[in-house]
Amino acid sequence: MRPGRLCPSDYAIEEKVYEKDFPDHDKGLYIIGGLYGNPYALDEIEAMQVRDPEPVSLCFNGDTHWFDCDPDLFQDLEERLNCHYRSLGNVEAELLRTGDQEIGCGCAYPSSTSDAAVSRSNAIHKRLKEMVRESQIPVDSFQNLGKVQVFTVYGLRLLVLHGDEKFLAGWGCSAESLQEPGRQQELEAFMESYQIDVIACTHTCSQVIYEGKATLVINNGSAGMGTLAGDPAGLIIRLGQVAHPDAIYSKKMNHVYVELLRVAYDLD
Ligand SMILES: [Fe+2]
Numbered sequence: 636m637r638p639g640r641l642c643p644s645d646y647a648i649e650e651k652v653y654e655k656d657f658p659d660h661d662k663g664l665y666i667i668g669g670l671y672g673n674p675y676a677l678d679e680i681e682a683m684q685v686r687d688p689e690p691v692s693l694c695f696n697g698d699t700h701w702f703d704c705d706p707d708l709f710q711d712l713e714e715r716l717n718c719h720y721r722s723l724g725n726v727e728a729e730l731l732r733t734g735d736q737e738i739g740c741g742c743a744y745p746s747s748t749s750d751a752a753v754s755r756s757n758a759i760h761k762r763l764k765e766m767v768r769e770s771q772i773p774v775d776s777f778q779n780l781g782k783v784q785v786f787t788v789y790g791l792r793l794l795v796l797h798g799d800e801k802f803l804a805g806w807g808c809s810a811e812s813l814q815e816p817g818r819q820q821e822l823e824a825f826m827e828s829y830q831i832d833v834i835a836c837t838h839t840c841s842q843v844i845y846e847g848k849a850t851l852v853i854n855n856g857s858a859g860m861g862t863l864a865g866d867p868a869g870l871i872i873r874l875g876q877v878a879h880p881d882a883i884y885s886k887k888m889n890h891v892y893v894e895l896l897r898v899a900y901d902l903d
């Protein structure tokens with residue numbers, strides 16, 4: 636299989652990670668997937684955090700880098716991210732990878748993505764990786780990032796991941812996959828077996844929500860690029876005890892609001 640379409644075996648997520656405790660997090664949470672190296676989006680998210688009706692923590696679930704092919708910008712973003720919750724995306728995983736495996740960007744694109752788009756994606760990641768190496772930017776700390784994060788937010792059991800529950804770059808939570816009844820049943824069974832109320836994910840650059848019987852799968856698409864047709868703003872996922880006045884989606888689950896917020900970063 637071609638680079639960019641391949642899902643490497645080390646992207647597999649061991650099910651035992653879902654058996655561990657989901658620690659209490661009695662504070663709101665922003666889940667920021669796919670910042671894609673956009674410092675203006677991060678500026679706006681930090682400002683949103685200050686304006687939020689309640690205290691919120693920031694949680695990044697991968698692909699924080701992408702268009703930041705500049706040593707100062709890359710390192711500045713790293714400094715700004717280091718004090719927050721973080722987990723791995725395929726962009727970070729492929730910056731870490733050594734050897735001569737032809738993985739490309741690690742996006743593991745499905746057949747519905749054009750070969751031209753896959754080639755562009757591989758080229759962007761190659762350029763980013765060359766910049767990191769030539770500038771000798773240390774990325775060893777990415778080894779410490781897990782593939783998933785778990786929280787109990789005001790009693791709601793939350794799983795944060797990048798692609799899907801099986802693979803770091805899985806497309807099982809894409810708009811197309813979440814329309815399939817078989818996949819919906821599979822997710823319902825998975826979430827029931829680990830008592831997971833909400834899965835928050837990203838990776839596909841296309842926002843989608845699946846509302847199950849008592850569960851929710853919410854994919855923000857991307858925080859640092861436009862993800863809704865005709866709207867250049869990114870999106871982030873918010874969990875809080877108080878409804879956010881600007882949420883474009885809001886669902887109350889067990890006294891917790893699970894929402895989508897626009898990231899209307901400065902385009903100038
Ligand atoms: Fe990704």
